[in-house]
Structure formats: structure tokens, C-alpha cells
Amino acid sequence: MNTVTAAPVRAEHPALRPGPAKTWSDTLTLARRNLRHMAREPFEPVIALSMPVLMVLLFGYVFGGVMSPTGDETDYRAMLVPAMIVMVMFYGIAGTASGVARDTSLSVMSRFRTLPMSPAALLWARVLTDMLRAVAEVALLLGVGLLLGWRPESGAAGAAAAVGLLLLFRLSLVCAGVLLGLVMPGPDTASMLVYPLAFPLTMLSTSFVPAQAMPDWLAPVAEWNPVSSVVTATRELFGNPSLPSDSWPAEHAVLLTVGLSLVLIVLVVPPTLRRFARLNR
Amino acid sequence: MTDPDSGRARVQGFDTVGHGDQVRARIGLTGQYASVDELLTGRENLEMFARLHGLTTSAARERAEALLSDFDLAEAADRGSRTYSGGMRRRLDLAVSLLREPDVLFLDEPTTGLDPRSRMQVWETVATLVREGTTVLLTTQYLEEADRLADRVTVVDHGRAVATGTPDDLRARVGGLRLDVLVHDPADLDRTGELLGSALGAAPSVDPPGLRVEVPVTDRVRALMHASHALEGMGSRIADLDVRRPSLDEVFLSLTGHTTAPTETVEAVR
Incomplete structure (x- = not known):
């Protein structure tokens, strides 16, 4: 402590405007930090993952007999598995938003600002971490699905397309979550806001019940709900049975999901970058 | 930045x-x-x-x-x-x-x-x-x-x-040294002040709650000699006698003229 003996590293200063290589290495450094955070405070990912699983167990086993449109409980549970994965993808937005809100409100941010690092790496690291998390979640939930009797009926290509679609959807939500986290006053607000919004949005869809079973004024809301499109598209690509519907969104579910995801990304990225640039000033 | x-x-x-x-x-x-x-x-x-x-x-x-x-x-x-x-x-x-x-x-x-x-x-x-x-x-x-x-x-x-x-x-700005004399009895403060004032040729300031008389001085040894000579007759009524440099707190107070919000910047340059 009394003498600073560590070898000097003054030598030469690093590349002054961080190039792509430094940005990438900063991104990996920070992504590792995010993964450590997740491992040390796993409450949020665990809740985001377990709630949909519990809901599927509840609907699949408790209400299964009454709810199934075909009368076959196993069919109904197979139908719920894609809905379950979509819900988990959706709830992940809370983790993204609160992670970004925490980073930008934390005193560590003032430290980051004094470093010769690429500021954008903070955002890239968040996107990378949450996409890794999404891949792990999808893998885990497919395992749960197999245990529940769900099977991908469309072969490897169909299953790969379904997973790709889920990840594209998740990417658009991660982008939205980053913006949300930058706008929110703090990490708690971010997660407190997401659940009350996400819960009705996932329930008011064709995830669990066909739109025909709803009152006339509610049915179009559920049919046009983007969550319905994603769930229907996933069922379609996995070759699973869908809840009967002849609405336009249900018939063009894959197209609609890809389109919505891309539109969301295009809409959300510019304000995110503007907002983040202002933060770094 | x-x-x-x-x-x-x-x-x-x-x-x-x-x-x-x-x-x-x-x-x-x-x-x-x-x-x-x-x-x-x-x-x-x-x-x-x-x-x-x-x-x-x-x-x-x-x-x-x-x-x-x-x-x-x-x-x-x-x-x-x-x-x-x-x-x-x-x-x-x-x-x-x-x-x-x-x-x-x-x-x-x-x-x-x-x-x-x-x-x-x-x-x-x-x-x-x-x-x-x-x-x-x-x-x-x-x-x-x-x-x-x-x-x-x-x-x-x-x-x-x-x-x-x-x-x-900064110390030099508020004057060089301080002679501090402490007494046991507040009744002795005025008498001590008078003796020190005439012996050292400077205006003493009296601090009753601190039982202290303070005189600005320039030469440490001369001040101590003159003061002890002048106070000889008071004997054990004097509790302590010392010459010290002003603290930076005193410097701060005299530079700003008040006691609130002492914020200060320091540069240790090499």
C-alpha cells in the first residue's frame, strides 16, 4: 500500500478513437459483466421464465379439458408451448429495460465516461447478452415442451425457421427495451411498468383461447394483437395445431411477424442512438 | 467529457x-x-x-x-x-x-x-x-x-x-505566528491581555470561552521570552503558553470572512 510497485504500463496510449476491434472487445468485456450480474442476481430472469411455464401448466392441466378446441388435452398442451415461448420472449423486455436503466443511472457510468472505451459498446453488450439469454431460454423451453408432450411436427427446417422467427421477434423487443431503459427514470420503474403492460397483452391474444370464444368487440383486438400473430406464426412453423381462425392476421402470421419486428427495429433504433448520444455528452 | x-x-x-x-x-x-x-x-x-x-x-x-x-x-x-x-x-x-x-x-x-x-x-x-x-x-x-x-x-x-x-x-497572507496563552480563571483574562499587549507591542484578542488570549507575533523566540518575562508575576495562574502557525482553517475563515460551505480545491503539483 505504501509504495506503488506495479509495473508501469504508460508506454503508448491506446488507439484514440476506438475502432471496430476495440468496440468489439469492449462489447465482450461488458457482456461478460452483464452475464455475471445475471448469475449473481437471477431473480428477474427466473421470474420471467417461470411465470409463463406456470401459466402453461395451469392452462394445460387444470383447464385443459374444457379449453381444448379439439377436446384433446395433449393437443392443447402442444398448442400452448409456442405461446409459452412467446410470453417468455415478451417478458424479457423488462430485463433489457432495467439493465439499461441500471447501467445509465449507476455511478459506474461516470467511470465509463472517463475511459478510452467505445460508448456504444454498452448498448451492444446489452443486446448481445439479452440475445444469448434468449437462445438459452428458447432451448430450455423447448425442453420443457418436449416433457409436456409437444413435438416439432415440421422437421428440422421448420423448427429452425420457428426459432429464427422467435429470435428476430426477441431482437426487436431488445431494441425497444433499450430505448425504454434509456427513457425510464430508474431500473425499478422499468420492470414495474413492463409486467402490468405485458401481462394483459399476452392474455388478450389467441395464445390460450380462440378469438371466437371472446365477445364480438374483443375478438378483433385479440386477432390483431401482435402477440397473436407471433404465436400463430410459431405454431405454423413448428407444424403445431393452431386455434381456429380465419382472420387476415392469422392467415398471414409469419409475414406479419417478420414485418412487425423489422418495423419496430427501424422505428426504435434512431431515437435510441440519439438519446444515448445525449447521455454521453 | x-x-x-x-x-x-x-x-x-x-x-x-x-x-x-x-x-x-x-x-x-x-x-x-x-x-x-x-x-x-x-x-x-x-x-x-x-x-x-x-x-x-x-x-x-x-x-x-x-x-x-x-x-x-x-x-x-x-x-x-x-x-x-x-x-x-x-x-x-x-x-x-x-x-x-x-x-x-x-x-x-x-x-x-x-x-x-x-x-x-x-x-x-x-x-x-x-x-x-x-x-x-x-x-x-x-x-x-x-x-x-x-x-x-x-x-x-x-x-x-x-x-x-x-x-x-496563504498563511503569510493572514500574518505569521500566533502566541497563545491559556489561563485557569476567566478573571485573569483581561490582566493577561494587558501584560502581553504592552510586552509585545501588538493588540491581543481575548477568547473568553476558550480561556485564551492570542497575540499575533513575528519572531518565535523573542515572543516567548518577552511573554514569559511579562507573565512571570502571574505564576501558576497561567495554564499554557505556546507559539504556533495559523491553521489553514483560520486562513480560510479570514479569506472568506464567514464559516459556511468551506469548499476548497487543492493541487498537488509536481
């Missing part, structure tokens, strides 16, 4: 606005509140910030190891930094700001809220860094700290620099 409200700042010749990256590569910063990642261990913090500074993975590992032992943190290296005491966290923060041996180190009230032992350790570290060629700019509310560490002190009062100089320069 934040845009300035007005004016400009240069670090080692580089403008903070135009050449922020050049400046960032040369400075270290430790704020008033330790800005380390609380979910990471001490070692993970150091390695992460070293990587962000542009060190290779192996260089980062070595540097972290060296700083952990320099800063007495080797034992706690693999514990979460949120379990650290205030002093340990401050030391970790200081270690992080020294990862790349900065040319200029900024310390914002580095010892606020620390126990005396940790404060001493921070002081020793700063003194070592300055000896080894780092320029340190630190702010403090403790004038004793400024007196001890700084080559140049700037006194800031309500956002304005009111005086700059070495600690001795």
Missing part, C-alpha cells in the same frame, strides 16, 4: 472538448462516491476496467494482481465488492483510477467519510504518486488534508477562487 458551461479546460495541452479521447487516455478519476461495480469482485472490477482501458487480457490480469496487493486488497480480491468496507471500496476505486498510470489524477474528496486509518492510507498513496511524477488535483473540505498533501492550494468559496498559493503563502 461533459461540455463546459463556459470557458475551456486543457489537460497536458489537450482541449477537453476537441480532444476528449486524448484527455481520457491520460487521466484517472476517483469521485466522492466509489464508482465500482458492486456485483463484481474487486479483481473482476480491476480486470474489467483494465480491459476497457485497452490492456490485453494477460496484462489486465497482471495489473489487477499488482494493484490488489499494493492496495492491501489481495485477501478480499475474490469477494463481492459490495461486502467491502467504505475504506476498502475507496481503495479499490483509487486502484481502478491508477490502472493506466495516469499523468493527471483527479480526486474528488477522496477521504470524505473514511476512518482515520483509511484516510492515512489514502494520504500515503497520494504522496507516493506525487513523488513518482503524477499530477494530482484533489478537492477537499479538510484543510488539514490540503496542508499536508498540496504544493498549491486554491481556496474556492461559493464557486469562486478566492486565493491561490502554497500553504505557507
Whole structure:
């Protein structure tokens, strides 16, 4: 402590405007930090993952007999598995938003600002971490699905397309979550806001019940709900049975999901970058 | 780097606005509140910030190891930094700001809220860094700290620099030495003041609650001789007699003329 003996590293200063290589290495450094955070405070990912699983167990086993449109409980549970994965993808937005809100409100941010690092790496690291998390979640939930009797009926290509679609959807939500986290006053607000919004949005869809079973004024809301499109598209690509519907969104579910995801990304990225640039000033 | 409200700042010749990256590569910063990642261990913090500074993975590992032992943190290296005491966290923060041996180190009230032992350790570290060629700019509310560490002190009062100089320069501004005489009985204060005033030829100021009479003097030995001669007749009624330099607290009070918000900037330049 009394003498600073560590070898000097003054030598030469690093590349002054961080190039792509430094940005990438900063991104990996920070992504590792995010993964450590997740491992040390796993409450949020665990809740985001377990709630949909519990809901599927509840609907699949408790209400299964009454709810199934075909009368076959196993069919109904197979139908719920894609809905379950979509819900988990959706709830992940809370983790993204609160992670970004925490980073930008934390005193560590003032430290980051004094470093010769690429500021954008903070955002890239968040996107990378949450996409890794999404891949792990999808893998885990497919395992749960197999245990529940769900099977991908469309072969490897169909299953790969379904997973790709889920990840594209998740990417658009991660982008939205980053913006949300930058706008929110703090990490708690971010997660407190997401659940009350996400819960009705996932329930008011064709995830669990066909739109025909709803009152006339509610049915179009559920049919046009983007969550319905994603769930229907996933069922379609996995070759699973869908809840009967002849609405336009249900018939063009894959197209609609890809389109919505891309539109969301295009809409959300510019304000995110503007907002983040202002933060770094 | 934040845009300035007005004016400009240069670090080692580089403008903070135009050449922020050049400046960032040369400075270290430790704020008033330790800005380390609380979910990471001490070692993970150091390695992460070293990587962000542009060190290779192996260089980062070595540097972290060296700083952990320099800063007495080797034992706690693999514990979460949120379990650290205030002093340990401050030391970790200081270690992080020294990862790349900065040319200029900024310390914002580095010892606020620390126990005396940790404060001493921070002081020793700063003194070592300055000896080894780092320029340190630190702010403090403790004038004793400024007196001890700084080559140049700037006194800031309500956002304005009111005086700059070495600690001795600043002392000289409010006059050289002080003769302090303490008595046992408040009734003796006036008599003591009169005797000292005529013996030393200067106006005494009396501090009744402190049972103290104070006279500004210039020569230490002459003052002590004259004073003890003048007070000889009072014998054991005198409790204490001493000549001292004014403290920087007194300097501050006389420079600002009030007691509120003593914020002060210190530069320990080399």
C-alpha cells in the first residue's frame, strides 16, 4: 500500500478513437459483466421464465379439458408451448429495460465516461447478452415442451425457421427495451411498468383461447394483437395445431411477424442512438 | 467529457472538448462516491476496467494482481465488492483510477467519510504518486488534508477562487505566528491581555470561552521570552503558553470572512 510497485504500463496510449476491434472487445468485456450480474442476481430472469411455464401448466392441466378446441388435452398442451415461448420472449423486455436503466443511472457510468472505451459498446453488450439469454431460454423451453408432450411436427427446417422467427421477434423487443431503459427514470420503474403492460397483452391474444370464444368487440383486438400473430406464426412453423381462425392476421402470421419486428427495429433504433448520444455528452 | 458551461479546460495541452479521447487516455478519476461495480469482485472490477482501458487480457490480469496487493486488497480480491468496507471500496476505486498510470489524477474528496486509518492510507498513496511524477488535483473540505498533501492550494468559496498559493503563502497572507496563552480563571483574562499587549507591542484578542488570549507575533523566540518575562508575576495562574502557525482553517475563515460551505480545491503539483 505504501509504495506503488506495479509495473508501469504508460508506454503508448491506446488507439484514440476506438475502432471496430476495440468496440468489439469492449462489447465482450461488458457482456461478460452483464452475464455475471445475471448469475449473481437471477431473480428477474427466473421470474420471467417461470411465470409463463406456470401459466402453461395451469392452462394445460387444470383447464385443459374444457379449453381444448379439439377436446384433446395433449393437443392443447402442444398448442400452448409456442405461446409459452412467446410470453417468455415478451417478458424479457423488462430485463433489457432495467439493465439499461441500471447501467445509465449507476455511478459506474461516470467511470465509463472517463475511459478510452467505445460508448456504444454498452448498448451492444446489452443486446448481445439479452440475445444469448434468449437462445438459452428458447432451448430450455423447448425442453420443457418436449416433457409436456409437444413435438416439432415440421422437421428440422421448420423448427429452425420457428426459432429464427422467435429470435428476430426477441431482437426487436431488445431494441425497444433499450430505448425504454434509456427513457425510464430508474431500473425499478422499468420492470414495474413492463409486467402490468405485458401481462394483459399476452392474455388478450389467441395464445390460450380462440378469438371466437371472446365477445364480438374483443375478438378483433385479440386477432390483431401482435402477440397473436407471433404465436400463430410459431405454431405454423413448428407444424403445431393452431386455434381456429380465419382472420387476415392469422392467415398471414409469419409475414406479419417478420414485418412487425423489422418495423419496430427501424422505428426504435434512431431515437435510441440519439438519446444515448445525449447521455454521453 | 461533459461540455463546459463556459470557458475551456486543457489537460497536458489537450482541449477537453476537441480532444476528449486524448484527455481520457491520460487521466484517472476517483469521485466522492466509489464508482465500482458492486456485483463484481474487486479483481473482476480491476480486470474489467483494465480491459476497457485497452490492456490485453494477460496484462489486465497482471495489473489487477499488482494493484490488489499494493492496495492491501489481495485477501478480499475474490469477494463481492459490495461486502467491502467504505475504506476498502475507496481503495479499490483509487486502484481502478491508477490502472493506466495516469499523468493527471483527479480526486474528488477522496477521504470524505473514511476512518482515520483509511484516510492515512489514502494520504500515503497520494504522496507516493506525487513523488513518482503524477499530477494530482484533489478537492477537499479538510484543510488539514490540503496542508499536508498540496504544493498549491486554491481556496474556492461559493464557486469562486478566492486565493491561490502554497500553504505557507496563504498563511503569510493572514500574518505569521500566533502566541497563545491559556489561563485557569476567566478573571485573569483581561490582566493577561494587558501584560502581553504592552510586552509585545501588538493588540491581543481575548477568547473568553476558550480561556485564551492570542497575540499575533513575528519572531518565535523573542515572543516567548518577552511573554514569559511579562507573565512571570502571574505564576501558576497561567495554564499554557505556546507559539504556533495559523491553521489553514483560520486562513480560510479570514479569506472568506464567514464559516459556511468551506469548499476548497487543492493541487498537488509536481
